[in-house]
Each structure stands twice: as structure tokens, then as C-alpha cells.
Amino acid sequence: MYGKIDGEIINRLVAISGENNVLTCREEVCGYARDEYVCQLEGCAPEAVVRPGSVEEVSAILKLASENRIPVTPRGGGTGLAGGCVPVHGGIVLTMQRMNRFIELDRKNQMAVVEAGITLGEFIQAVEKEGFYFPPHPGDEGAMFGGMIATNAGGSRAVKYGSIRNYIRGLEVVLADGQVIHPGGKLIKNSTGYNLVNLFIGSEGTLGVITRAIVQVMSRPTFLRTMVIPFGSIEQAIDNVPLFFEKGIVPMAVEFVGLDVISLSEKHLNLTWPTHQGEVHLMVIVDSPSEDDLSRLTDQIADVVLENGAIDVFVADTPAKQSEVLKIRSEIYEAIKKETVDILDICVPRSEIPGHVRKIQEVARKYDLWIPVFGHAGDGNVHSHLMKAKYENGQMVPISLDEVSQRLEAARMELFQDAASRGGVISGEHGIGLFKKKYLPLSLEAAQIEVMKKIKQALDPLGILNPGKIF
Ligand SMILES: Cc1cc2nc3c(=O)[nH]c(=O)nc-3n(C[C@H](O)[C@H](O)[C@H](O)COP(=O)(O)OP(=O)(O)OC[C@H]3O[C@@H](n4cnc5c(N)ncnc54)[C@H](O)[C@@H]3O)c2cc1C
Structure with a gap:
């Protein structure tokens, strides 16, 4: 049983962070x-x-929370897509918005x-002003950085540059009992004991x-080019992706998008996409410090795709x-958000992308659903969107959730099972949070989940940190 927050605890929180920084009024806390x-x-x-406003305050708050067994849910920008920062057991939401300083740019160590x-x-x-670049x-x-680290966020450039995990060298972390630790440092290599930095990355x-x-951070790639390549079918588009890597071409991003969602986004923004040919487009971004090299890369990609079913190649x-x-x-997400029920975040080995995308098409037909698929094709992170709408004559036509919810759940399960059968996982970048925890056993062996629970027990024996998530 968790403790409740009474007047005495509020007074102590006010003494730690100041009256203006402790919100209890219903209208204010509901926003969190x-x-x-x-x-x-x-x-x-x-x-x-x-x-x-400081690590000392975070430490004092956690000490108070652990003494009184009060749940604490850390919150960053609240942009998560898995319900990770939703306080399911009440208690305190710890929002990091005041701790937003850019403390140092160490040029020598980048x-x-x-x-x-x-x-x-x-x-x-801040980093671009100083001539540096941050790829994820x-x-x-x-x-916010805390949220991105806690979810091991990715994004479209992960194909070439990896996700947040590849860029975090050291952390300051406040443990459940208020102790402050500093794993890692300004180090490229570190084999000194267990890698606690990696333990906290993705720990939600x-x-x-x-x-x-x-x-x-890294030096900025000077030149960028974006290609839009239309294909007649999603299968043709996706079958091209592994071919780039086989030929040794590593684009910065390879995204695939259907014309259905592109048209909705165009209307939403009143902008025009370079072409409306075909059904599905690959958007490929290449980067290089040399313009000649960039031309070589775009030519190579054009040769591959035109030999393998592309209708045309457009270069922005x-x-x-x-x-x-x-x-x-x-902005596609904004354009279809109103009728989106869930964004799946499945990640499969790159070679399995065509097979998994075929399965999505099959499941959509089987359950008579519109499942627009777009996402980071190059890294295997396929975002299928479970919708309570049909796509007809260029419009999104809403359907009541009651009418589709059982079919959506059946589709979700089949897609998660398909990912597992291909060596994939249910989340490539959004995390498990609240809404995917019941599916975790589809991705992880029982023994792995047990190890994770033991780690949780060792670091947070009272279970006050973001309870109700992951497991
Ligand atoms: C339009 C849109 C596009 C998106 N595109 C992508 C994408 O391409 N790739 C991708 O990876 N994600 C994407 N996301 C999801 C989201 O932006 C990421 O998950 C992001 O990392 C969440 O950061 P946040 O600060 O908003 O975290 P929050 O949502 O506030 O929290 C996320 C999790 O982190 C924990 N947390 C937050 N701060 C801390 C802290 N200081 N210490 C410990 N734990 C903490 C929370 O408890 C919660 O479990 C997208 C979201 C939207 C709305």
C-alpha cells in the first residue's frame, strides 16, 4: 500500500522546492x-x-517519498507514446522543466x-550555434533529455547514427532513497564494472x-540531400531497402510513406509533396561532408531503385x-492523430522488414481495417497505425471505436506475434510504459523479465519509482 500525501507532506515539499513549485490544485495537476x-x-x-530546481531538491523529494512510501513519477516533455509518465498510483509527479540548463560544451571532447x-x-x-551536430x-x-534517455529514443536518423544510447556517456541519477550517483563520464571507453549508464537508459x-x-556531439555533416522515390506497391518499396545496405550504401534515413497519409498531411499543411505517382514512396536522406560524394550516393541509390521497380526518382x-x-x-501524425488508436512501434531485424510489412497488409485485409504504415524502414522500426477510420476517396472516414476495438486488438496481437516470430520486439523506441506491458512476454523470455524485476527490486525495494510501468 502506498502512503497518501497529507498537509504535512505538502509543507515539507514546499520547504524543499518553494510554494510556487508545488502544485496541488485539481485543475493544475490534471494537466500532468x-x-x-x-x-x-x-x-x-x-x-x-x-x-x-536542483539535484539536491530531487534528492530531498525522493528521500521524503521513500520515508512515506509515496509514488514518484518522473516527467519530461510528456511527448511519450506509451503512457510512461502517467501517474497510475497518484502520488507525486516530478516534472523536470526547471532543470533545463545547458551547462557546458566541451569542444576538446566533443x-x-x-x-x-x-x-x-x-x-x-545550442549545439548547432557552436558548429556541432546531434544526430538522434x-x-x-x-x-526533454531525461525523457529521451529514459525511453532510449530513436528517430529516423538511427539507421546511420544509432539511438540516444549511442550518445550518452555519463549520467547523474538520483536513486529511490535519495542517494545521488554519477555513472560514466566524458569517456569513449569504459569497462569498469557493470555499465550502469546503459542500465538507466531505457529504464522509463x-x-x-x-x-x-x-x-x-559530433561535427556537422555539411551536405544533405533528400530523395523521394515512388513505387507501385508497398512490397516493391520495402524490398528495395535491404538492397541499399547490401551495396554498402548507408543513408542517414530511409522512411516509407503511403500516398494516403501523404495526401492527408499535404491537406493539413497546405503544402505539396514532390510527386503523386504510385502508391508508396521511399524518402531517403543522405549526408556527407563532400558534395561529390553526395552525388555519388544519390546516383547509386537511383540505379538500385530504378532497376528494382521504382517509377521515378525525385531529388530535393x-x-x-x-x-x-x-x-x-x-506532420503525418498530426494529420491522422484524431482517428489513431495506437501507433505500434515494432522493431524487426532489417532483413525481416518486407515480411513484416506483408503481414501488416494481410492483417489489414483479414480484419477489414485501414492500417497506414510509415516509419523508419531502414532500421527495422515499423510504425503501423491502428485506426478507427477508413480511408476512402482521399478522406479519413471515422468509425466508432466500439465497432473496431476487438478487431484492432486481434490485429495488434497478430502483429506482435509476427514480430516475435521474426526475432523482433514490441518496442524499438517508444518504450513499454503503461500501454504495452501486458504484451511484454511476447518479446522477452520469462527469465529475462525475472532478471529485470530483480534489478527493480534491488534499486527500488519500496516500488515508489514510476509504479505500474513496464511489468
Ligand atoms: C509527434 C511525435 C513524434 C515522435 N517521434 C518519435 C521518434 O521518431 N522516435 C522516438 O523515439 N520517439 C518519438 N516520439 C515519442 C517521444 O517524443 C519520445 O518517447 C521521447 O523520448 C519522450 O520524451 P519526453 O521528455 O516527452 O518524456 P515523457 O513522455 O515525459 O516521459 C517518458 C518516460 O521517461 C520517464 N522520464 C522522463 N524524464 C525522466 C527523468 N528525468 N528521469 C527518469 N525518467 C524520466 C517518464 O517517467 C516516462 O516513463 C514522438 C512523439 C510525438 C508526439
Whole structure:
């Protein structure tokens, strides 16, 4: 049983973080009851929201919470898509928004030191101003570093550059009892004991509160080109993806998108995509420090795709054209969000992408569903969207959730099972959070889940950190 927050605890929280940074009024705390997952659970409001301003405050709050067995749910930008920051057991939501300092850019080591509440957008601006580059780019720049680390966020550039895990060199973490630890450092190599940095990356706020991070940055690739390649079918488009890698071409991003969702995004933004031929398009981004090399890469890709079913190849070679294409691609979610019930985040080995995408088509036909699929084709992270709508004559036609919910659940299970049969997992970048935990045994052996539970028990014996998540 968890403890309740009474007047005495509120007074102590106010003494730690100040009156303005402890919210208890119903209207205010309700805003911290959800994230960006489309269907939210009702009745999850926290009893208090606390905005600490320093690691000392986070430590004192956790000490108080553990003494009184009060649940603490860390929250970043609230852009998560798995209900990870939803406080299912009430208690305290610890929002990191005040701890948003960019502390240092160490040019010699090419590393930045930041507080957990800095947003991706603020971070990109700060490093780019100094001539550096940070490749991981989960789609919403309102995400905060603590949240991105806690979910091991990815994004479309993971094909070439990897996910957040590849860039975090050190952390400051407050443990459930208030102790502060500093695993890692400004180090490229480190084989000194268990890798605790990696343990906290992807731990979804269940093992500790991340307050600071040492982040690897890199030199900026000077030239970028975006290609849009139309195909007659999704199978043809997807079958091309493994061919790039077989030929030794590593694009920065390979995304696939259907014309159905592109048209909806175009209408939503009043912008125009370079072509409306075919059914499914690959959007390929290549980068290089040399313009000649970039031309060689785009020529090679054009040769591969034109030999393998592409209808045409369009190259956006100016920053303006590129940003228009990227804008349309990145706003698809906004355009279809209203009728989206779930965004699956399955990741399969790259060689299994064509097979898994075929399965999605088969499941859509079997259950008479519209399942638009778009996402990071190059890294195996296939985002199928479970919709309560049909796509007819260029329009999204809503269907009541009651009418489709059983079919959606059956489709979800079949797709998760298909991923497992291909050596894949149910989450490649969004995390398990609240909404995927019942499916975890489809991805992990029972013995692995047991090891994870023992780690949780060792680090948080009272179960106060983000209870109700992952397991
Ligand atoms: C339009 C859109 C596009 C997206 N595209 C992508 C994409 O391409 N790739 C991708 O990976 N994700 C994507 N996401 C999902 C989301 O942006 C990421 O999951 C992001 O990493 C969440 O960061 P956040 O700060 O919003 O975390 P929150 O949603 O606030 O929290 C997420 C989890 O992290 C924990 N947490 C937060 N801060 C801390 C902390 N300081 N210490 C410990 N735990 C903490 C929370 O408890 C929770 O479990 C997208 C989301 C949207 C809305």
C-alpha cells in the first residue's frame, strides 16, 4: 500500500522546492495526468506536482517519498507514446522543466553537459550555434533529455547514427532513497564494472531520476540531400531497402510513406509533396561532408531503385525543398492523430522488414481495417497505425471505436506475434510504459523479465519509482 500525501507532506515539499513549485490544485495537476498516447486512462491525476530546481531538491523529494512510501513519477516533455509518465498510483509527479540548463560544451571532447529538463529543440539550437551536430531526432522537439534517455529514443536518423544510447556517456541519477550517483563520464571507453549508464537508459523512470547527462556531439555533416522515390506497391518499396545496405550504401534515413497519409498531411499543411505517382514512396536522406560524394550516393541509390521497380526518382537538393518534404512527412501524425488508436512501434531485424510489412497488409485485409504504415524502414522500426477510420476517396472516414476495438486488438496481437516470430520486439523506441506491458512476454523470455524485476527490486525495494510501468 502506498502512503497518501497529507498537509504535512505538502509543507515539507514546499520547504524543499518553494510554494510556487508545488502544485496541488485539481485543475493544475490534471494537466500532468497524460502523455501523447492517443487513448488515455481515466482517473490518473497525481496528488501533487513538484518542479524541483536542483539535484539536491530531487534528492530531498525522493528521500521524503521513500520515508512515506509515496509514488514518484518522473516527467519530461510528456511527448511519450506509451503512457510512461502517467501517474497510475497518484502520488507525486516530478516534472523536470526547471532543470533545463545547458551547462557546458566541451569542444576538446566533443561532449555537452546538460540538465535533464532541457528540450531537444533547445539542445539542437545550442549545439548547432557552436558548429556541432546531434544526430538522434525523435519527432517531437518538446521531448526533454531525461525523457529521451529514459525511453532510449530513436528517430529516423538511427539507421546511420544509432539511438540516444549511442550518445550518452555519463549520467547523474538520483536513486529511490535519495542517494545521488554519477555513472560514466566524458569517456569513449569504459569497462569498469557493470555499465550502469546503459542500465538507466531505457529504464522509463522506474530505477532512478536522471538529473544530468554527458552527451556526445559530433561535427556537422555539411551536405544533405533528400530523395523521394515512388513505387507501385508497398512490397516493391520495402524490398528495395535491404538492397541499399547490401551495396554498402548507408543513408542517414530511409522512411516509407503511403500516398494516403501523404495526401492527408499535404491537406493539413497546405503544402505539396514532390510527386503523386504510385502508391508508396521511399524518402531517403543522405549526408556527407563532400558534395561529390553526395552525388555519388544519390546516383547509386537511383540505379538500385530504378532497376528494382521504382517509377521515378525525385531529388530535393535545396534546403527549402528539403524542409518542405520533411515537414509533410513529420506532420503525418498530426494529420491522422484524431482517428489513431495506437501507433505500434515494432522493431524487426532489417532483413525481416518486407515480411513484416506483408503481414501488416494481410492483417489489414483479414480484419477489414485501414492500417497506414510509415516509419523508419531502414532500421527495422515499423510504425503501423491502428485506426478507427477508413480511408476512402482521399478522406479519413471515422468509425466508432466500439465497432473496431476487438478487431484492432486481434490485429495488434497478430502483429506482435509476427514480430516475435521474426526475432523482433514490441518496442524499438517508444518504450513499454503503461500501454504495452501486458504484451511484454511476447518479446522477452520469462527469465529475462525475472532478471529485470530483480534489478527493480534491488534499486527500488519500496516500488515508489514510476509504479505500474513496464511489468
Ligand atoms: C509527434 C511525435 C513524434 C515522435 N517521434 C518519435 C521518434 O521518431 N522516435 C522516438 O523515439 N520517439 C518519438 N516520439 C515519442 C517521444 O517524443 C519520445 O518517447 C521521447 O523520448 C519522450 O520524451 P519526453 O521528455 O516527452 O518524456 P515523457 O513522455 O515525459 O516521459 C517518458 C518516460 O521517461 C520517464 N522520464 C522522463 N524524464 C525522466 C527523468 N528525468 N528521469 C527518469 N525518467 C524520466 C517518464 O517517467 C516516462 O516513463 C514522438 C512523439 C510525438 C508526439
